[in-house]
Amino acid sequence: MRQVVTQGVSIGREAAISVVINGVLSLAFFLAVFGTAPHPLNWGAPDYLALDFVPQSIAVALMSALVPALIARRKLNGRSVLRGILLRAAFFALAGALLGGLLAFSIGSVPFPSIGWHAAMFIKIAYGGALGALVAGLALRRLLASMPGK
Numbered sequence: 001m002r003q004v005v006t007q008g009v010s011i012g013r014e015a016a017i018s019v020v021i022n023g024v025l026s027l028a029f030f031l032a033v034f035g036t037a038p039h040p041l042n043w044g045a046p047d048y049l050a051l052d053f054v055p056q057s058i059a060v061a062l063m064s065a066l067v068p069a070l071i072a073r074r075k076l077n078g079r080s081v082l083r084g085i086l087l088r089a090a091f092f093a094l095a096g097a098l099l100g101g102l103l104a105f106s107i108g109s110v111p112f113p114s115i116g117w118h119a120a121m122f123i124k125i126a127y128g129g130a131l132g133a134l135v136a137g138l139a140l141r142r143l144l145a146s147m148p149g150k
Contacts, residue, residue: 009072009140011140014068014071015133015134015136015137015140016133017068018068018133019129019130020129022060022133025128026056026125026127027125029056030120030121030125034047034120038117040116041120043108043115050103050104050107051108053099053103053127054103055100056124056127057096057097057103058093059096060132060135061092061093061095064131064134064139065136065138066085066139069140069143070085072143072144073143076147084143088139088142099131
């Protein structure tokens with residue numbers, strides 16, 4: 001991964017941290033929602049694995065936009081406007097809801113057979129990590145581009 005450091009903020013490092021944090025959180029929520037005992041999971045009823053992409057996408061997008069931007073703001077001595085960070089985080093959360101809804105609808109509309117618990121867990125961890133890295137990178141680039149006196 002190419003390391004982009006701008007004004008003391010490493011976008012690559014923050015994206016990598018986001019992968020780990022969102023992967024771990026996705027694992028924790030997967031275990032809380034679908035249990036710790038391996039069993040086949042249905043994309044639709046009764047497990048609603050496909051629908052679970054909606055809250056996961058919202059949470060990952062919101063936190064991946066908000067937390068790295070607030071940390072970067074502190075590194076930049078508060079030169080960025082907090083209102084802009086909060087609005088961008090809300091926008092990313094809405095975009096996450098849309099993405100999660102599209103995934104849930106497209107996966108839920110097809111009568112896929114049930115999926116193994118371990119495979120489902122891997123998919124949810126990988127998705128949370130990848131979305132987190134993408135959003136963190138985009139949010140930080142936008143934050144740095146909006147800096148006064150840039």
